[in-house]
Amino acid sequence: MANIQSLPYLAEDQSVFDSLRTQPHNIEAEQALLGAMLINNEAYHRVSDFLKAEHFFEPVHQRIYEACKLRIDRGQLADAKALFHLFDADEALADLDKGQYLARLARAAETIINAADYGRVIHDLALKRGIIELGEEAVNRAYDTGVPESASEQIEKVEQSLFNLAQQGETKGGFQKFFDVLASTVDMIQAAHRKSGKITGVPSG
Template identity: 25%
Template sequence: MTEFQFPPPPESQSGDGRTPQQMPHDRQAEEAVLGSVLVNPEVYYDVAQFLTADDFFLHRNRWIWEAYTSLQEQRLPVDILTVSEELGRQSRLDEIGGPAYLTTLINNVPSSLHAEAYARVVEETATRRRLLAAANQIARFAYQTATSIEDVVNESEKSIFGVSERRLTHQLQPIKRVLSEYYDRIDYLARHQDETIGVPTGFIDLDRLLGGLQSSDLLIIAGRPGQGKSGFCLSVAKNAAQIYKRHVALFSLEMSNEQLVQRLLSQETGIDSQRLRMATLRDDEWPVFTQAVSSMGETQIYLDDTPAITPLQLRTKCRRLHMEVGLDLIVVDYLQLMTGDTRIDNRVQEVSYISRNLKALAREL
């Protein structure tokens, strides 16, 4: 494999002999965060919601944050004495510069009131470093000519997704704000009684019972083999896209895209699937078939027949499609044919892992 290096950023190519630009980091911000916690331990709970030890560039600062975390897990107070003892127990106190460095952190804090702002700077520089690492990894994948381009693209998307996924955090909210949003929603629904709240399925009784398919929900259609689970899901997808103009992504691990289209057209025209497969249409059925093809072609249904798709692959495709057109409904047929992103010997645990990831995707989108 060919070894290479990225060229330094334009601003570092001044021709005056300066070294290339260093990895993004902010030493003062890191020290300000650590010092703020020593001055006011309560700020740890604010910044620990989004900041981790890996976000610190300097090793000694990373070790100090790990000591804070360890003390919190032991339910011990965080101060210069307890932190020194914890670092000493880990044989790291001398390596960070001893108690003198901790004292320096306290003395150099501009204001502990701005701890969250300092922490955001640390988080931002850490994200830039991860993006650079992902870019290097993608470049290495691209140079591996023996690897298929599909695998290269999938691994590249996985690298970028790993960076963006870390930024998906949800802060605690006061109940007053949630209640206000809920009141507004109930008020809207009261004034629009005839409208379906979520994505309509086209089945009147089911929509009346559920209020449509709700956003952020993961719904699993269960039943014995041959009971019509796939047919029901296809009907819901077709109705949502064709009648209610919603954007639908349909992933089939069991049927090809051509088979999916065949079943959708069979539902739309009432022509037997077997006769569609064999193209034995009567003369009076051709106009109906042509009209159905034209009508279905106007819908916003997106098909994918990747076999044994993993949760990460599905998530990547859905996120990309959601950014391009916006998704209202995702249908996966069916769960048992999916595989995990990592090898898991226990199939029950693997299905549980897949279900968790699908639920996380529903919440995210």
């Protein structure tokens, strides 16, 4: 996935792709944040308490962010020139013009003022991808008759996984309302379970 330009190499007839859904992501926000970091490492400090490399959708951006993190955390400068060695050492980055992509990111960046906002967009979209992954896994396990877990046990696991994901929704810029997602999802699961004649949990009162 080293080529992160627009996708002119796709078939000219795009209608075949119209019905396909892609996972939530924002390449432009990722590029804007990385560019801001490359021209002023202070941008990294505005997002470092909540944003991790794995929150980036594009693997190339994950590598660049992690490389910046390692240098900045060591008190070293992380700019396009300092990171140029990445494109010699990593075969996955070799086709990106030997580091010219870093220079383009830096040139396109205008300010670090919006760095935290870009970081929160990237973080929020990563959590949404996490919700999708949890949902797909839950559905697949529910369809798999070979899974030894009962429906109640599967629901409990989904609840715990959603709770863990909700915990990741807390950022410096404010708590993302993943507990609302948790509550509504659990309500939906329990409603579906009641239709089968079973109720999970113990009623109080």
